[in-house]
Amino acid sequence: MCSTSKEGVILSVDPLSCLHDEPVHIKVSGLKPGQDVTLWSSMRDVRNAHFVSYAHYRADGNGEIDVDEMKSLGGQYEGLMPMGLLGTLVPAPNEYKYTRFFKRDVENPNVVTVGVYDGHISIEALCLSEDLKLLSSVIHKRHYMAPGVQRIPVRYGKVRGSLFLPPGDGPFPGIVDMFGTAGGLLEFRSAQLACRGFASLALAFFNYEDLPKVVEEFDIAYFEEAVEYLLKHKKVLGHGVGVIGTSKGGDLAVSMAAFIPSVIACVTINGFFAPANQGMRVKGFLYPPFKWDRNRVVMNDDGVFNAKLSIPPRTDIEKFLLPLEKSRSAFLFLVGSDDQNVNAEFQARWACKYLAQHNYRHDYRVESFPGTGHLIEPPFSPHCYASFQHTFMSAICWGGSAKYHTLGQEKAWKKMQDFLWHHLVEKGRVDNETHLSSVALRSHL
Incomplete structure (x- = not known):
């Protein structure tokens, strides 16, 4: 020591x-x-x-x-x-x-x-x-991986990614885990979730192996296949799965919750409540995306671009809204109050207002973290104020101050795990024996 x-x-x-x-x-x-x-x-x-x-x-x-x-x-x-x-x-x-x-x-x-x-x-x-x-x-x-955690490369139909399993026989609550426009496959969150008792599928959706390098639109069938893979796995609880998405992955997570009945818990991290930049095709019908207004991107005093104002007004985004009221999922919107890339808190609170207006019967809530920026990751990941981003081909501001972002990541990590555990295990349609076994596992971990 x-x-x-x-x-x-x-x-x-x-x-x-x-x-x-x-x-x-x-x-x-x-x-x-x-x-x-x-x-x-x-x-x-x-x-x-x-x-x-x-x-x-x-x-x-x-x-x-x-x-x-x-x-x-x-x-x-x-x-x-x-x-x-x-x-x-x-x-x-x-x-x-x-x-x-x-x-x-x-x-x-x-x-x-x-x-x-x-x-x-x-x-x-x-x-x-x-x-x-x-x-x-x-x-x-x-x-990132505790002793006994397994990493399993996934090539199931068109699905590409890695499944992380906790030690033991399970069954464990299953999660599909996605990030944003960085593309490729990011596994660090799934690996850490497996250390905390979740079977987590780190899912790639473009620019990885034989997946398209660039995507003009997404098809819900790809994400349905990912859920199918999880639910068929013998070590995954079979009554439903959770999804986590950051940024662009956030609106993909919302799409999954809206159109895939087996998704019963959805966590979006500084994401959108409607398709952004790429549309979502559902059984032949294309839900079109809203587009960023590049003319409204501004440069901060420190020389990095701020895209927060490039998001269209709410009244314009409403035209692209997904039918969230038809979902069976609980929703947790995690947002940084100092997100300088997306006006995520405004969007999350408006989405909750929309659900309330439709008398949505499942759980939905917003958790906002003061001084926290766009890239909310697991605890003690280095705070990144700005970095190069391929959508704009320039350095983009993510926001947040190092002290409050660090605190926000700790709190968000706990809120997310508690939410997922509650909806995937404690409220899940499982028999009492399996429930007690899973709770005992988490207490041990």
């Missing part, structure tokens, strides 16, 4: 190895009373892009620093932020500034170097100078 330097400085990270959604406790001892130091973290993603964070602290009268209890005096964040060294990781000064941390190899952990340096040092000096006094350092590993 710790490393001791020649000077007797002890840096501890507890635990030294853990699941990615778990917090750690960082402490330093053996310092001089009142000594100024810089805590530093460093990590590389799948592309070898270098991400760093740093914070300035001052030792107490015992020569100790406890990050859980002491405030940062400056650096990448200020104030009390126990997981700040992980939540505020940003591209190093020699990297492209607007780079998003990508994790595709979930079978290997993220490896984080945590160090403590003498004095209050700038990020440029930390990255570029070789004359700094390193007092102590440790290597910390953050795993």
Whole structure:
């Protein structure tokens, strides 16, 4: 859990190895009373892009620093932020500034170097100078897959993706998990959901293997086939599934809830309540999409594009609304109040108003997180304020402040799991024996 330097400085990270959604406790001892130091973290993603964070602290009268209890005096964040060294990781000064941390190899952990340096040092000096006094350092590993979690590549009919199964015989609540316009296959959320008792299918829907590189419209039949695959699996509860979608994946999730009766729990994360940019074909009928108005995209003072105002007014989007009132699904809309890519909170609250007007008999709710941006991911994923986006072929602002985004991700992760567990297990049409077995499993995990 710790490393001791020649000077007797002890840096501890507890635990030294853990699941990615778990917090750690960082402490330093053996310092001089009142000594100024810089805590530093460093990590590389799948592309070898270098991400760093740093914070300035001052030792107490015992020569100790406890990050859980002491405030940062400056650096990448200020104030009390126990997981700040992980939540505020940003591209190093020699990297492209607007780079998003990508994790595709979930079978290997993220490896984080945590160090403590003498004095209050700038990020440029930390990255570029070789004359700094390193007092102590440790290597910390953050795993996406718990022991016993299985990753199963999926090629079922036209369906492409990866299924993640918790350890044990099950059956487990099943989930279809989707992201947005980044395309390809992102597995990190599904891998972590499997650690928490869910059978999660990370579903690709374009630009992966033999799937189309570009999609002009989607067909609900593809997503029906994904649900069919889950429900046929012997380790998945067979009475219904949940769906999770971020951004573009959000309106795909809503489409699945609207047209696939077996979808009984739907989580959208900063998504839409109508098809965006690509339409949805349902049994020969095309539900057309609304389009972003590129003429309303503005440039922020920091030189990145803000697409929030490019979303059409609500009265225009209403023309493209899906028949949500015919769904059998419960809806949870997770939104960041500082989402600078989509006016997600307004859309989510309007969708709930629409459901209320139609006397919708299933659960629906909005959970909003102050200061949180567009890319709400599992806890302690590095906050990304802006990154290159293929739709606009430019750096796009996602919003959020590092401190509140980190807090928002923790809260959203718990809200999402509780919602899915409630609707897929506790309210599911399962016999009492299976129900108790599943609850016991989750308590064990």
